Amino acid sequence: MHQEIGSTNKSKAQALAEQGRLLFRQGEYEDALSHLHQAHEEYKSDGDQNGVAETANDIGVLYIVTQRPLEAETWLDEAHRLFVDMQDYDGEAQTLGNIGSMFRARGDLKQAAANLQLAADRFHLVGDDERRAATLRVLSMVRLRQFRFLQALAAYEAALASVPNPTILHRLLRRILSLPLRLAQR
Numbered sequence: 001m002h003q004e005i006g007s008t009n010k011s012k013a014q015a016l017a018e019q020g021r022l023l024f025r026q027g028e029y030e031d032a033l034s035h036l037h038q039a040h041e042e043y044k045s046d047g048d049q050n051g052v053a054e055t056a057n058d059i060g061v062l063y064i065v066t067q068r069p070l071e072a073e074t075w076l077d078e079a080h081r082l083f084v085d086m087q088d089y090d091g092e093a094q095t096l097g098n099i100g101s102m103f104r105a106r107g108d109l110k111q112a113a114a115n116l117q118l119a120a121d122r123f124h125l126v127g128d129d130e131r132r133a134a135t136l137r138v139l140s141m142v143r144l145r146q147f148r149f150l151q152a153l154a155a156y157e158a159a160l161a162s163v164p165n166p167t168i169l170h171r172l173l174r175r176i177l178s179l180p181l182r183l184a185q186r
Helices: 002-025 029-046 048-063 069-085 089-106 109-126 129-145 149-162 170-183
Strands: none
Touching: 002 029, 002 048, 002 089, 002 149, 002 170, 029 048, 069 089, 069 149, 109 129, 129 149, 149 170
């Protein structure tokens, strides 16, 4: 009987989380937040740490999207702590990338770059080249805003190197970007 109650809570939590993510994709941010907050509480009462971490991360992202990066920090910190405790490197990488985006939204480019680099390293660790490439592209944009042009080129070149199944254009861009990087090393 006790197991059935936990299953019911988990099903309710999953349904709320799925509905919240759907509302997010539809641009209904406040309704999405409401559903994700409810899902977060359901996951907590069920003792589902992964569900708690995922919804905390999602809530943090919603606060970034709705231009409330200070509110995002609490949620992203919770998600990061839980993913680290569970040794979920994929979840940790995703959350670090979101923390980087939060710092970028707050204008703290130094912290943004540091967290984005950590996220890219974690994505490399778990073998997710696609998300590593996407993270490195964002890092490249942050480096440009910092006027660190060689670091921006290096990050973008690393992003191109991480692209699974690169096209001819990817390979060509990578060769073009490698020229100034090689000259700078001389």
